Amino acid sequence: MEKYVQIRPMPDPTVSPKGTSQGAASSPTFSPLYRQIKSLLLQRLESGEWRPGEAIPSESELATRFSVSQGTVRKAIDEMSAENLLVRRQGKGTFVASHDDPRAFFRFLRLVPLTGGIEQAQSIPLECWRAKAGPEVARMLELNIGDPINIVRRLLQFAGKPVVVDEIYLPGAIFGTVTLEMLRDFHGSLYSFFESKFGIRMIRAEERLRAVPADRASAELLHVAEGSPLLSVERVSFSYGDKPVEWRRGLYATNEHCYFNELG
Amino acid sequence: MEKYVQIRPMPDPTVSPKGTSQGAASSPTFSPLYRQIKSLLLQRLESGEWRPGEAIPSESELATRFSVSQGTVRKAIDEMSAENLLVRRQGKGTFVASHDDPRAFFRFLRLVPLTGGIEQAQSIPLECWRAKAGPEVARMLELNIGDPINIVRRLLQFAGKPVVVDEIYLPGAIFGTVTLEMLRDFHGSLYSFFESKFGIRMIRAEERLRAVPADRASAELLHVAEGSPLLSVERVSFSYGDKPVEWRRGLYATNEHCYFNELG
DNA sequence: GAGTGGTCTAGACCACTGC
DNA sequence: CAGTGGTCTAGACCACTCG
Secondary structure: OOOOOOOOOOOOOOOOOOOOOOOOOOOOOOOOHHHHHHHHHHHHHHHOOOOOOOEEOOHHHHHHHHOOOHHHHHHHHHHHHHOOOEEEEOOOEEEEOOOOOHHHHHHOOOEEEOOOOOOOEEEEEEEEEEEEOOHHHHHHOOOOOOOEEEEEEEEEEEOOEEEEEEEEEEEHHHHOOOOHHHHHHOOOOHHHHHHHHHOOOOOEEEEEEEEEEOOHHHHHHHOOOOOOEEEEEEEEEEEHHHEEEEEEEEEEOOOOEEEEEEEO | OOOOOOOOOOOOOOOOOOOOOOOOOOOOOOOOHHHHHHHHHHHHHHHOOOOOOOEEOOHHHHHHHHOOOHHHHHHHHHHHHHOOOEEEEOOOEEEEOOOOOHHHHHHOOOEEEOOOOOOOEEEEEEEEEEEEOOHHHHHHOOOOOOOEEEEEEEEEEEOOEEEEEEEEEEEHHHHOOOOHHHHHHOOOOHHHHHHHHHOOOOOEEEEEEEEEEOOHHHHHHHOOOOOOEEEEEEEEEEEHHHEEEEEEEEEEOOOOEEEEEEEO
C-alpha cells in the first residue's frame, strides 16, 4: 500500500500536504513527490511561462511555493538538468536551457573533422517552400496525409567546404509559413531559429543512419561523384511531451568528416 | 578557501574526519566527499575486488565503513549508477554492472531493423590471429608499433542474414592470446566474453561513422555488390581509467538495417 | 520480519556570483 | 553583504525482496 502523498496540481499551491510524508493516500496515480514537482516545472516550461535563457525561481522559493523541502525541489531539478532542460549555475541561479547556448550546439550535430580540431559551421539555405505531407512525412510527424508542411533545403559547410545537404520538413500547423528570407536573415543554428522565432524547443531527437549512393543533385552540391557513398542521417526531433515537430534527412559527405558518437 | 574535508584514502577507514563537515582542510586536491567515496568505490571495481554481477556492500554498511552519512554514499552510487557502472535493485542491493545482463546488450550495438521489431543476433567468428600493431592500431590503442595484438574477424547475422563484418584489434599485453576455438565455444556477446574470460570490462566507447564503398571480400560476405555503400563504424572501447582496450572497424550493410542513435 | 534501496525533511555550512 | 546553488548530516518512514 502506498503512503506517499500526492500534491495538489494547483498552479501555485500556498498550503500543501504535510511537513512529513504522511497524508491522504490512495490517489489514482502514484509517483514520488519530486517527480510531481518535476511535472509542475515541466508544465511551466511547456506553457512558455519561463522562456529559454531565463532564470527560474530559486530552489528555496520553489520549495516554499510547493510546500516541500528544498531537497525535494533539488532532486526534481537534478533530473531536468540531466535531461538538458535546465542549466544550473552556482551562485547565479537555475536557467531554462536554450539552443542559443554554444554548449548546446554540438548536441545535435555529431559531425567532426577526421583530422584535427573543430571547425566553423555555416548553414546556407537553398530553397524553402510549402507543400502537403506525403505518407512518409505524415507518419514520422504524426500528421495526416495532405497536411501543410514547410520544406527547407540547405547546405552545411565546414571551413568553406560543402559537407551536408539537408532536407527539412516542418509541420505548417505549428510553424506557420517559413520563408527563405527568414532563414537567410537569421544568424545562428536552426534550432535557435525555431526557438526564438517560433517558440518551439527541440528537446531530443532520434537518428537513423544508413550508407547510400549519392544522387546527382546531392553529388553536385557536395562536390563528389554521383553514386559515391554518402551517409544518410534521418532525424525526428521532439519537443515537450515527445511531440515530433521536425523530420529531416541529411546526406553527409564523409571524406574529410565523420559522424562521432559516444556510447556511454 | 575550501573547507570540505578530505577523507583518508585508507582501504578500510575505521575512523574518519568528523560527523559534520569540518576538519583539516587545505589538502593538495579538493573534491566533494561523495566524489572521494566514488573514487574509492571505483578502485574496488578496478581492482576486481567486486566482480561483475556481484553485490557490493549495502549503502549503510559503506556509510559506516567510510564514516560518512548514507546520503553521501548514496550520491556517489547515484553517479556510478548513471554511468552504468553499478546497478541498483530495490530491496536486493547494489550490483556491479555486467555485460551478461541482457539490458546491457544494445548499449554497444546500435543496429536495428528498418522495419519491425528486434531480431536475434548471431556472432560468427571467421578468423583469429596474432600480429604486430601497425601505426594506426598503435595510435588508437596507445601501444607502440610492433606490440603484439590479436586480430579477430567475425560476421554478425540478424535473422540468419549477414549484416556486419567486424575486424577487431585486441592488445596482446592484456588479452594474451585469443583463439578461434575460445570464440566459438563461448555463447554470448563479445563483451561478455572479454569480461568473463579476461576480466576486462568495457565501460564506454567512441564510434566514428562514415560511408564507404564495399571492398570485394566484405561485399561477398555481406551479399552485396562490390562498391556499394556500406556504413563504416570504427570504435575504440575503454575500460576503467579511460584505458583503450579494443579497436574495431565494422562494415554494416544498411539495406534492411540502420544505425539508431538517440540524441538527448 | 529483517534487510535493502528509495523518498522526504530540517537544518547546517560551503562555494560562487554580483551588488 | 545577501542570495544562489552545492554538500553533508541525522533521522524518519516507505516500498520492495526474500526467507
